Amino acid sequence: MDGAELAGKIVYTWLTLVLGFILLPSAFGxxxxxxxxxxxILVKTLEWATLRIEKGVSKESVLKNSASVGIIQRDESPMExxxxxxxxxxxxxxxxxxxxxxxxxxxxxxxxxxxxxxEELVSWNLLTRTNVNFQYISPKLTMVWVLGVIxxxxxxxxxxxxxxxxxxxxxxxxTTLVGQLxxxxxxxxxxxxVHLTCCRICVRALSGTIxxxxxxxxxxxxxxxxANHTSPIDVLILTTDGCxxxxxxxxGGLMGIIQRAMVKACPHVWFERSEMKDRHLVTERLREHIAxxxxxxxxxxxxxxxxxxxxxxxxxxxxxxxxGTIYPVAIKYNxxxxxxxxxxxxxxxxxxxxxxxxxxxxxxDVWYMPPMTREEGEDAxxxxxxxxxxxAIQGGLTELPWDGGLKRAxxxxxxxxxxxxxxxxxxxGNGSLNSELD
Amino acid sequence: MERAPGSGRVPxxxxxxxxxxxxxxxxxxLLRLYHRFRALDWNEKGYLSRVDxxxxxxxxxxxxxxxxIDSFFPDGSLHLDFPGFxxxxxxxxxxxxxxxxxxxPKEPEPLNSRMNKLRFxxxxxxxxxxxxxxxxxxxxxxxxxxxxxxxxxxxxSIADRTVQEADEDGDGAVSFLEFAKSLEKMNxxxxxxxxxxx
Numbered sequence: 237m238d239g240a241e242l243a244g245k246i247v248y249t250w251l252t253l254v255l256g257f258i259l260l261p262s263a264f265g266x267x268x269x270x271x272x273x274x275x276x277i278l279v280k281t282l283e284w285a286t287l288r289i290e291k292g293v294s295k296e297s298v299l300k301n302s303a304s305v306g307i308i309q310r311d312e313s314p315m316e317x318x319x320x321x322x323x324x325x326x327x328x329x330x331x332x333x334x335x336x337x338x339x340x341x342x343x344x345x346x347x348x349x350x351x352x353x354x355e356e357l358v359s360w361n362l363l364t365r366t367n368v369n370f371q372y373i374s375p376k377l378t379m380v381w382v383l384g385v386i387x388x389x390x391x392x393x394x395x396x397x398x399x400x401x402x403x404x405x406x407x408x409x410x411t412t413l414v415g416q417l418x419x420x421x422x423x424x425x426x427x428x429x430v431h432l433t434c435c436r437i438c439v440r441a442l443s444g445t446i447x448x449x450x451x452x453x454x455x456x457x458x459x460x461x462x463a464n465h466t467s468p469i470d471v472l473i474l475t476t477d478g479c480x481x482x483x484x485x486x487x488g489g490l491m492g493i494i495q496r497a498m499v500k501a502c503p504h505v506w507f508e509r510s511e512m513k514d515r516h517l518v519t520e521r522l523r524e525h526i527a528x529x530x531x532x533x534x535x536x537x538x539x540x541x542x543x544x545x546x547x548x549x550x551x552x553x554x555x556x557x558x559x560g561t562i563y564p565v566a567i568k569y570n571x572x573x574x575x576x577x578x579x580x581x582x583x584x585x586x587x588x589x590x591x592x593x594x595x596x597x598x599x600x601d602v603w604y605m606p607p608m609t610r611e612e613g614e615d616a617x618x619x620x621x622x623x624x625x626x627x628a629i630q631g632g633l634t635e636l637p638w639d640g641g642l643k644r645a646x647x648x649x650x651x652x653x654x655x656x657x658x659x660x661x662x663x664x665g666n667g668s669l670n671s672e673l674d
Numbered sequence: 675m676e677r678a679p680g681s682g683r684v685p686x687x688x689x690x691x692x693x694x695x696x697x698x699x700x701x702x703x704l705l706r707l708y709h710r711f712r713a714l715d716w717n718e719k720g721y722l723s724r725v726d727x728x729x730x731x732x733x734x735x736x737x738x739x740x741x742x743i744d745s746f747f748p749d750g751s752l753h754l755d756f757p758g759f760x761x762x763x764x765x766x767x768x769x770x771x772x773x774x775x776x777x778x779p780k781e782p783e784p785l786n787s788r789m790n791k792l793r794f795x796x797x798x799x800x801x802x803x804x805x806x807x808x809x810x811x812x813x814x815x816x817x818x819x820x821x822x823x824x825x826x827x828x829x830x831s832i833a834d835r836t837v838q839e840a841d842e843d844g845d846g847a848v849s850f851l852e853f854a855k856s857l858e859k860m861n862x863x864x865x866x867x868x869x870x871x872x
Contacts, residue, residue: 341732343714343763
């Protein structure tokens with residue numbers, strides 16, 4: 237009897253604490269400063285750890301280069317200079333050197349593959365999963381690491397799981413209840429309140445610290461919000477500061493329940509799998525949505541897949557054909573405290589969430605940017621590239637022309653034809669064979 | 675999920691194979707290449723297949739991409755293990771002057787010597803491995819590099835001219851020695867080298 241009573245009392249106090257310190261402030265959008273304190277302690281600990289590591293390895297040479305520098309020395313001269321041989325522009329046996337060198341360079345390091353693995357850290361953050369090159373240093377460091385493991389798995393993880401559970405249940409129940417009301421401004425305000433509260437709870441469930449910049453450019457109703465994609469958490473981060481209408485496929489299971497509940501309270505745009513294939517239909521429905529100025533802005537991730545937050549890949553033009561105002565948003569995570577990138581080929585959703593919940597924290601910056609519209613004489617692809625550059629510059633990310641879908645599909649032959657065209661122009665366009673054409 | 679830090683970072687395969695690879699590639703570069711090998715091996719099979727290399731975007735758009743991939747899979751093999759991977763890449767290691775001075779003439783030539791670099795390029799042409807580049811093989815490589823942009827006649831005249839200029843013994847094909855001779859003035863070391871930064 238005593239054991240059960242004791243356990244009951246512990247759970248009771250635990251829940252009251254959670255309610256008092258986390259749930260109620262979330263509902264009112266107030267922060268008690270607990271997360272800030274936690275972050276300060278964390279930063280101090282990591283700084284101390286970094287200093288210890290640097291002292292320890294100053295003697296050896298360590299491969300601490302961050303991956304963005306590149307591991308091979310590249311000669312970026314254009315094809316003509318690279319192909320110049322003994323005789324000038326005609327074909328030579330040595331032309332094959334240029335292509336083979338470029339090919340081997342691509343095998344050693346290419347821009348795209350490295351974007352689908354987590355970013356390497358410059359200094360270790362006491363998580364084994366980011367330990368690439370760091371050797372054993374000292375007993376003190378190991379002790380701190382063990383302490384870190386205990387704190388993360390025994391204190392933070394249960395807390396976070398509880399919060400996530402409460403958040404999601406509240407969302408489902410809340411939106412279902414609000415959905416019963418008739419259409420009115422009260423319903424909209426209540427649905428906003430429910431969404432915001434649940435998102436705040438879920439963000440606290442991840443120990444998220446988010447800085448929003450330029451809030452005056454926050455997406456307005458009737459517009460389309462466009463952002464770079466790193467993980468499903470992006471959605472959470474954006475919806476904590478404003479309400480959006482989401483676009484996506486209808487899923488089964490838990491996600492499906494959440495989707496169905498959410499759409500009762502406010503109009504999201506969910507598509508069946510078969511409908512997604514019909515691009516025309518998708519564009520039509522989205523156009524209808526933004527034409528209604530009272531509906532919430534649509535949230536779209538034009539990359540189509542998760543990238544590791546060091547670069548921005550090709551934006552698919554579909555979202556930019558709809559018309560309307562585009563509100564770009566740049567999201568940059570700080571990898572020091574936890575890696576938010578979802579490598580969907582390596583981890584499924586559940587192990588991904590576990591990894592995120594056992595990291596220190598998720599720290600990120602969100603920049604809202606001035607709205608953009610398509611200009612005269614600009615087609616959808618150019619517009620997409622313009623928005624992509626703006627987001628890349630703001631977030632400090634590199635810009636890549638490759639399609640994020642490359643990790644799953646083969647590259648289009650048109651790219652190869654470009655290279656072949658360039659080479660042929662050199663051989664035939666300017667060379668001595670010109671006379672034979674006429 | 676958690677392991678103590680510093681628990682044997684250097685993988686076993688590196689510890690075993692240094693004698694095979696050490697003269698060819700430095701230890702630090704070896705580690706970098708090993709991480710690259712692991713990154714390319716998406717489903718962690720422990721070896722690479724053609725498909726894994728074909729997925730590299732920059733390689734797939736390279737006109738000679740397929741030939742380069744073939745050079746990693748000699749004699750029709752289907753699996754590429756790490757030592758094999760390094761052996762091909764070692765040919766592209768930059769030539770340091772000190773190598774030639776101290777080399778013991780009885781030891782086999784280092785993989786990144788000028789001759790071996792030339793051999794690599796020769797193999798890109800010589801598909802049937804008969805030691806000669808025939809006019810047909812020359813045409814095939816040319817076709818790969820230009821795609822559909824150039825007509826058959828133009829390509830044939832280029833191929834004929836090139837074979838004629840390099841062919842010294844008049845057998846209508848370019849042997850390896852003729853190939854090497856026609857390129858003797860070229861700075862192969864610089865054109866066929868990839869320097870890995872530390």
